[in-house]
Amino acid sequence: MKIVKAGLLSTLLLYGSMVAAADSNGHxxxxxxxxxxxxxxxxxxxxxxxxxxxxxxxxxxxxxAGLWMGGEVQESAGLAGDAYEVELADGEQVVIRSPNRQWQTGDAVAVKGNRLVAQQ
Structure with missing residues (x-):
């Protein structure tokens, strides 16, 4: 049971930082x-x-090792999802996942939570 708890804690620590900052605009x-x-x-x-x-x-x-290999296998199989590097208005650069919509370089976007939406 201790191994399961350690695994869950490791997963949370590794992927917990992927949440985007507060809502902001960028491209x-x-x-x-x-x-x-x-x-x-x-x-x-x-x-x-x-x-x-x-x-x-x-x-x-x-x-x-499985963490590294899983990502490499997914990418080499052509199954990698879409994520975009976004430069926010304050100059900070973040990577945001966008599984449901594709964006082009230079598109003006707003970061809402952990997703991109078209800037209005």
Missing amino acids: VKGRVPDQTSGRMLGGWSGFLVGGAAGGIAGAIAMGL
């Missing part, structure tokens, strides 16, 4: 591949296999 700088689902699946699978085979150290090592 799209370019597209970057989004490998979140592949990394989550690979990391979790590696964590479980490593924990069964090598205890805590195995779970951590295989979880990290």
Whole structure:
């Protein structure tokens, strides 16, 4: 049970920082591949296999290896999602996922929560 709690905590810490800042305006700088689902699946699978085979150290090592491999496999299979690098009005650059809409470089956008919407 301790391994499961450690895995959940690790997942939260790794992906908790992906939430965007407060609502703001900016423009799209370019597209970057989004490998979140592949990394989550690979990391979790590696964590479980490593924990069964090598205890805590195995779970951590295989979880990290699975995290990397899952993202690489997803991208090489052409299944990476859409994420966009956005430069906000204050000069900060953030990467925001946009699974439901495609954007072009230079598009004026507003960041609402953790999604992009057309700037009005």
